[in-house]
Amino acid sequence: MSADQGLREAWERISTPGEVGQELERFAGRRMERIIAIVVGVGALALGTQALVNALLKMRVVDVPHVSMMALVFVPWGAMLVCCALGRAVRLTAGIFFVAYIVDLALWPFVATHQNLDPSDQPWIFFLVNVAGVAAVVAFPLGVQVAWALAGPFLYGTVRLVQGDFQRGFWVVTAFDVSFTLILGLVLVALGWMFRSVANGVDEARGRAVALYTAAATAEASEHERVAVAALMHDSVLAALIAAERAETERERALAVDMAREALTRLANAEAPAQEGSEEPVQIERLAEDLRRAVGQMGLSIEVEHFGHGAVPDxxxxxxxLAARQAIGNAVAHASGRGLAVVVEGHGDTGLTVKVSDTGSGFDPAQVGADRLGIRASILARMAAVGGVATIESDRHGTVVTLGWSQS
Incomplete structure (x- = not known):
């Protein structure tokens, strides 16, 4: 796999800012939904098991209608429990159970027995009223939840009175059951709404915080980039102005013009993406030829020496x-090009070295201001970006800039 293919594959694996933002926006909400599903599963397990045991122990008639009614509600109940435990398809199975329970409740007066009933003996379907309520909390919007919390107990009460033929003994017991399920259902709906509201508030606060931080980070990065570009342009323009001010011969004037043209070109291309090149091998002789051409464009008559052989990535x-051209420009601008020499040395398949030296008065690299990027950005950082090294040795006898790259 080439380096370009590796980079493309790596970028494809990184989430986009929009995807990351969507995950962050619903972080607390998703966790709260998972918690609610677990709590609903535990409650539904307790009440549903009670209903199932009651149905099996008190089943008076074993026929297709009675067994079908039990299967209609208990099969979705079991599926809902499994999904609550796994955290998958919870809303779907809870919705199916809710609808199945309503159908079961509507069929109850026509299937359940009406003879020899004890008003205090609650039928198994009573224990599932609030299970249907928590299923609605998981599966449906708040309006449906409230509607069932208010209407569900009364629907059960009506069905129970119909089964008891509206006898006096059923009214008191049914009224108590309806009031109990009504209060409990409203409490469950209120708790679900409260916890979800808190989670949504946390998500909204996080979203605002992330948006503010992103805006601040973007503004800071833009400011740093503006300062860096301004400093780099300042170095280029300053070098061109110094060269123009010191130009006495026709060759030096041509060099100043070329440096000014390069500064203007950099300014025009400041917004363009950097052309980093590919991994295709380039012979060292070509690099030496490019430097000779650059030296000729600057109007210099020095010879670029070339030793060894080999190839490096493009x-x-x-x-x-580019780093060598910056070093040459610095030598011309700050040392007037005295004793300027450029040496390109290939080390076969192991690497490459380029040396740019002059016999000027030298300088102290440690005293270079942080806002002066001619050395830091154009030489040191540029070499570091491709896995190379750059060293600068300078004293009163001159300056030597060594650029090195080795095959790792």
Missing amino acids: RVARAMA
């Missing part, structure tokens, strides 16, 4: 050529 060759 991106490395471009970076070293």
Whole structure:
């Protein structure tokens, strides 16, 4: 796999800002839904088991209608419990159970027995009223939840009175059951609404915080970039102005013009993406030829010496050529090009070295201001970006800039 293919694959694996933002926006809400599903599963297990045991122990008639009614509600109940435990398809199975229970409740007066009933003996379907309520909390919007919490107990009460033929003994017991399920259902709906509101509030606060931080980070990055570009342009323009001010011969004037043209070109291309090059091998002789051409464009008559042989990736060759041109420009601007020499040395398949030296008065690299990016950005950082190194040795006898890259 080439480096370009590897980079593309790596970028494809990184989530986009929009995807990350969507995950963050619903972080607390998703966790709260999971908690609600677990709590609903535990409650539904307790009440549903009670209903199932009651149905099996008190079944008077074993026929297709009675067994079908039990299967109609208990099969979705079991599926809902499994999904609550797994955290998958909870809303779907809870919704199916809710609808199945309503159907079961509507069929109850026509299937359940009406003879020899004890008003205090609650039928198994009573224990599932609030299970249907929590299923609605999981599966449906708040309006449906409230509607069932208010209407569900009365629907059960009506069905129970119909089964008891509206006898006096059923009214008191049914009224108590209806009031109990009504209060409990409203409490469950209120708790679900409260916890979800808190989670949504947390998500909204996090979203606002992330948006503010992103805006601040973007503004800071833009400001840093503006300062860096301004400093780099300042170095280029300053070097061109110094060269123009010191130009006495026709060759030096041509060099000043070329430096000014390069500064203007950099300014025009400041918004363009950097051309980093590819991993295709480039012969060292080509790099030496590019430096000779650059030296000729600057109007200098020095010879670029070339030793050894080998090849380096195109991106490395471009970076070293640009760094070397910056070093040559610095030598011309600050040392008037005295004793300027450029040496390109290939080390076969192991690497490459480029040296740019002059016999000027030298300088102290540690005293270079942080806002001066001619050395830091154009030489040191550029070499570091391609896995190379750059060293600067300078004293009163001159300056030597060494650019090195080795095959790892």
